Amino acid sequence: MKIDSNLVVFITGASSGFGFQVGLDLLKSNCKCYLTDKDDIDQNIINQYPRSQVVFRNLDVTDEEGIKNSIEDCVKTFGHLxxxxxxxxxxxxxxxxxxNFSNKMIDLCLNINVIGTFNVSKYAALQMAQQQSQNKERRDYAIINVGSIASVNALDRGSIYGASKGAVLSMTLPMARDLGKYGIRVVCMCPGFFNTKMVQQLPEQKLKYLAKLTCLGRHGEPSEFSSAFQAIIENTFINGTHFYLDSSMATPHL
Known part of the structure; x- marks a missing residue:
């Protein structure tokens, strides 16, 4: 796939962090973006682009029907996915x-991180497979999931978060095997610590300490995640795999 005006990308978690940065960079490259998040997005950013290029919808990924409707609306708006x-x-x-760590929080984490990721992937894949059957020539499609270094090496206090991101990582290869015949690639990005709103909530002293554990001595920037995402989109042979975007960080016992 090319990063151009013909590309249509559906993004969850788009109001902040990785999702926001990826959406912003794609819009600057004239791509069409269907941005979703449970939280509202900065409308000043959205208003810089025409409705023919970007749409934002509130979406709770624990709502399966909402996911299905959003995928359908994306295709109705932009013609394809x-x-x-x-x-x-x-x-x-x-x-x-x-x-204080209740089963309610465990259920919420798993429902968002695991089931939400699965259901978005499912309904997107159904749409992509349908499109492929209608194409005159085979096209490339991609589903990119966000895991974490916690997928295999979570911090202490991260048992449930690590389990959820481990599940995201583990579903990547079988998804790719299921969907390859439809031209749909599935890849898992496993970032370390980046300068996002979520990470910056940690105490400053801890952030500085964590930065020293990377080979580069710093945290990643969201723009670096975004450029890696775009590289996966453009390289049509990357499939069924995962990679760490963490500057070879040695995750400590904190």
């Missing part, structure tokens, strides 16, 4: 023996 970024997620950090 080429790629998905599953960026919606939460990161609860509590010890397994913390009395």
């Amino acid at each position: 080429d790629a998905v970024l599953n960026s919606a997620g939460i990161a609860p950090l509590e010890s397994i023996i913390d009395k």
Whole structure:
């Protein structure tokens, strides 16, 4: 796929962090973006682009019917769907023996990070497969899921978050095997610590310490995640795999 005005990308978690940055960079490259998030987005950003290029909708990825409707609306608005970024997620950090860490929070984390990612991928894949059957020539499609370094090496207090991101990582390869015959690639990006709103909520001293654990001695910038996303979109042989975007960080016991 090319990063151009013909590309249509569906993004969850688009009001902040990775989803926001990817959407912003794609819009600057004249791509068409269907941006979704449970939280509202900065409308000043959206208003810089015509409605024929960008749409924002509130979407809770725990709402399966809402996901289905949003995918359908994306196609109705832009004519087709080429790629998905599953960026919606939460990161609860509590010890397994913390009395305040309830089953309600466990359910919420798994419903957003795992089931939400799965359902967005499912309805996007159904649409892409349908499109492929109608194409005169085979086209490339991509579903890109956001895992984490926590997918295999979570911090202490990260048992449920790590489990959820481990599930996202684990579903990537079988999804790719299911969908390859339809020309749909599935890739999992596993970022470390980036200068996003979520990460910057950590104490400054801890952020500085974590930065020293990377080979570059700093945290990533959202623009660096975005450029990696675009590289996956453009390289049509990257499939069924995952990679760490963490500057070879050694995750410590904090």
